Amino acid sequence: MHLALYLSDTGLHAGGWRHPEAQNPDPMQLSTWLTLVKKAEEAKFDFAFVADKLSIDDIYGGDIATTVQYRPGYARPEPMALLTALGLFTDRIGLGGTLSTTYGEPFHAARTLATLDHFSAGRMAWNAVTSTNDGEARNFSRSQHMGHNARYQRAGEFIDAVHRLLASWQPDARVADKASGVWVDPQKVSYTHFHGEHFQIQGPLTVAASPQGRPVQILAGVSQDFRDVATRVGEVIFTVQPERARAQQFYQQFKAEMLAQGRQPEACKILPGMMPIVGATRREAEEKRRLLDELVNPLAGLSFMSASMNYDLSQHDPDALFPDIFPHISGSKGRFEYVIAQARREGKTLAQVAKTYAASASFPVMVGTAAEIANEMTLWVDSGACDGFVLMPADMPASLNDFADYVVPELQQREAFRQDYAGKTLRDHLNLPLQ
Secondary structure, three states, rough: OOOEOOOOOOOOOHHHHHHHEEEEEEEEOHHHHHHHHOOOOOHHOOEEEEEOOOOOOOOOOOHHHHHHOOOOOOOOOOOOHHHHHHHHHHOOOOOEEEOOOOOHHHHHHHHHHHHHHHHHHOOOEEEEOOOOOHHHHHHHOOOOOOOOOHHHHHHHHHHHHHHHHOOEHHHOEEEEEEEEEEEEEEEHHOOOOEOOOOOEEOOOOOOOEEEEEOOOOEEEEOHHHHHHHHHOOOEEEOOOOOHHHHHHHHHHHHHHHHHHHHOOOHEEEEEEEEEEEEEOOHHHHHHHHHHHHEEEEEEEHHHHHHHHHHOOHHHHEEEEEOOOOOOOOOOHHHHHHHHHHHHOOOOOEEEHHHHHHHHHHHOOOEOOOHHHHHHHHHHOOOOOOEEEEOOOOOOOOOOHHHHHHHHHHHHHHHHOOOOOOOOOOOOHHHOOOOO
């Protein structure tokens, strides 16, 4: 199986930073991030990737107060700068960064990505996201975020433009022949001439062909708008699948849609997020989960959900049944269609769902001994639910250390995960062809 690390200084669980074992080091210090990435590299993870958001969430109550008071994670480095530094101090692990296709330009993205792929000797990936809410729009001179369908149409065109720019140089274009005076073979550098609805780009790129041909393309989501783009161009899919049966259905449908696009299923790896809580015994693991869940403030969940939905939940009574608001949300629709339907079916209040959501963001939580978690992970892969996982540690660094020190050896003993890296580039790790 393939394993990636969701790189967070505090962990995903909203109670994680409050756990007695949490260290909460300064996220603006490179050592904070390097310690985590080096641990993942020692465990032979395929890659680590950095999420990003272009605003401090202020959808809940129309203000940043709730977010900054109860949720860590908003004084963090810019992803591409962070990955530049991490690439200098790591050797084998892949490095992925998030770039917005809604608030960015393909030329800037392609130039940055190609440069980082060179500096990391072919270990780069990029997670193309459409951003989620109006707060991000207001940081880019817009009053309102684009609609869901429009964002994904732009995203598909953005990604195509980046790929075309990255292909404007052939790998052996630079000859530097002193005798003839030829520096670059002009037959091996071409204009891009990209003409779309959103972008008109002449090209070529101003950076030579990157070591992987192009960095690995990560996409995250579950909705149909997302799949229309992802089945065509995605190479790693980071997805939310709370249950194995749902994951199997998504996996089979996604791979079938790839075939319909003329792509082979193995050309894309589907990696759902997963939060492991490891204990020496199941009872110890369950006790840790109970403590983490108790430490969640419902306001952290309400702020988190409001931002992801692009819908202000403060207008509803938190102690009333979760409202039927799905038609009104414009953020992450695929994820919340399931969350809202389940909440209403089970008669959960808004506060109850907020607290649960802040604990896991709807990712599956695997609780137990290292052997039990390894068994469950292997079952998901062997049953056609995924090609591996994105590890979402609950708290840092304890949850990452527990997984790397105890679960990874169990997987290796079962020959379900590599003992060592076999190649040098991220495409080598993921068994993906050069592009």
